[in-house]
Amino acid sequence: MKEVAVIGIGMIDWGELWEKSLRTIAVEAALKCFADAGVDKVDTITIGCMSGGLFNNQEHLGSIVPDYLGQRFVPATRVESACASGGLAVRSAFLEVASGMAEYALAIGVEKMTDVDGGEATFALATAADQDYEAFHGITFPGLYAMMANAHMFKYGTTLEQLAQPSVKNHFNGSMNPHAQYPFKVSLEQVMNSTKVADPLRLLHCSPITDGAAAVLLAPVEKAKEMNKPYVVITGVGHASDTIALAQRQDLYSLKAVEVAAQRALKMSGKTIKDVDFAEVHDCFSIAELMVMEAIGVVEPGQSGAAVMNGLTALDGDFPINPSGGLKSKGHPVGATGVAQVCEAVSQLRGESGKRQVKNAKTALTQNMGGSGASSVVHILEARS
Numbered sequence: 001m002k003e004v005a006v007i008g009i010g011m012i013d014w015g016e017l018w019e020k021s022l023r024t025i026a027v028e029a030a031l032k033c034f035a036d037a038g039v040d041k042v043d044t045i046t047i048g049c050m051s052g053g054l055f056n057n058q059e060h061l062g063s064i065v066p067d068y069l070g071q072r073f074v075p076a077t078r079v080e081s082a083c084a085s086g087g088l089a090v091r092s093a094f095l096e097v098a099s100g101m102a103e104y105a106l107a108i109g110v111e112k113m114t115d116v117d118g119g120e121a122t123f124a125l126a127t128a129a130d131q132d133y134e135a136f137h138g139i140t141f142p143g144l145y146a147m148m149a150n151a152h153m154f155k156y157g158t159t160l161e162q163l164a165q166p167s168v169k170n171h172f173n174g175s176m177n178p179h180a181q182y183p184f185k186v187s188l189e190q191v192m193n194s195t196k197v198a199d200p201l202r203l204l205h206c207s208p209i210t211d212g213a214a215a216v217l218l219a220p221v222e223k224a225k226e227m228n229k230p231y232v233v234i235t236g237v238g239h240a241s242d243t244i245a246l247a248q249r250q251d252l253y254s255l256k257a258v259e260v261a262a263q264r265a266l267k268m269s270g271k272t273i274k275d276v277d278f279a280e281v282h283d284c285f286s287i288a289e290l291m292v293m294e295a296i297g298v299v300e301p302g303q304s305g306a307a308v309m310n311g312l313t314a315l316d317g318d319f320p321i322n323p324s325g326g327l328k329s330k331g332h333p334v335g336a337t338g339v340a341q342v343c344e345a346v347s348q349l350r351g352e353s354g355k356r357q358v359k360n361a362k363t364a365l366t367q368n369m370g371g372s373g374a375s376s377v378v379h380i381l382e383a384r385s
Helices: 022-037 052-056 061-069 085-098 118-126 141-156 160-174 188-193 221-226 256-269 286-295 304-309 326-330 337-350
Strands: 004-011 044-048 076-079 105-112 196-198 211-220 231-241 278-280 363-370 375-384
Touching (some): 004 085, 004 221, 004 337, 022 052, 022 061, 022 211, 044 061, 044 085, 052 105, 052 118, 061 076, 061 105, 076 085, 085 105, 085 375, 141 196, 160 188, 211 337, 221 231, 231 256, 286 363, 337 363, 337 375
Parallel strands (some): 278 363
Antiparallel strands (some): 105 211, 231 375, 363 375
8 A cells, every 4th residue: 555645735714605606615725735736637536525415506526526626537526424524535535545546636625504594504414413313303413412511521520611611722723723714712701601502512612604625635655755845644544433323322421433533543553642743623512522532542531621621732732632723713614624624734744834833743633523423534644854
């Protein structure tokens, strides 16, 4: 299997992009990626998109994206794994290059969620839950994650302050990210006093509805070396799934698919979590970040709340998490999130992240998750020169 490098990244500004279409934002991100890599032709394209049909009445992205990107006749595939669609697109592109099927493999993540009203967006997102046993009975993702939060609080004594701290931290980081949808700081009091959504979750515990796209270009390490500049290698990839319905899991306070995916990625890279300098994780709700910290082994089960309050995951902490601002501040265009995580990891490992730069970053972990943890994709990335 060939070693695979990330030779280009591209990301547009995220938010409510009323004047742009799904195809437009996908192409804009890809063109930025091409410019970064100095490449204008690829061998294969994988597009991560959760639900273009429900959000935009547009399927068949495997045709429309290469068409408008000027890559006619290039093989292209749309992949879907709910909110982990972007991570899956990167994994698929990785396999194309690692197997020798392609030299240049482009992964694009895209979602345009604001062209429908709130009810329609909620319906579209709920398709990532169990339709027969969850969505049919009226439960939404804030409700599912609220149950997980309550279970974690009951099991480990996690407090409301600890639940709010990831949002405070991520907005601080996101305030320095020019691509972020909500680049402003929030206080602990603001988070805890924001509008209640599903007890104990409040509005500022929850990631927003977002339009956005991101792209990465992968190639064999030999191609990266020809560029005569520092580059980043994907040394580990892990992918796992779990039951889609919470009721069928052993417990509600852990994320087994995340744990298994992380173990697989770390084993493939020959590393442990102690070798990782920072992580971009899937904080769709603040409780998710706490649970992911435990699942990937940053802290023991039940210790994440105290760790975030003590600054472990802050930008200047021992294990920074979500220097981009995470889903909470940067935004969460569901199909694009996993690709954007890799963009941030590469930017950090290149030392190009400006005020939010993680010091001495050499190894990164990205963790993208679908639904209430029913699927997860983890990548390990390392700086090379």
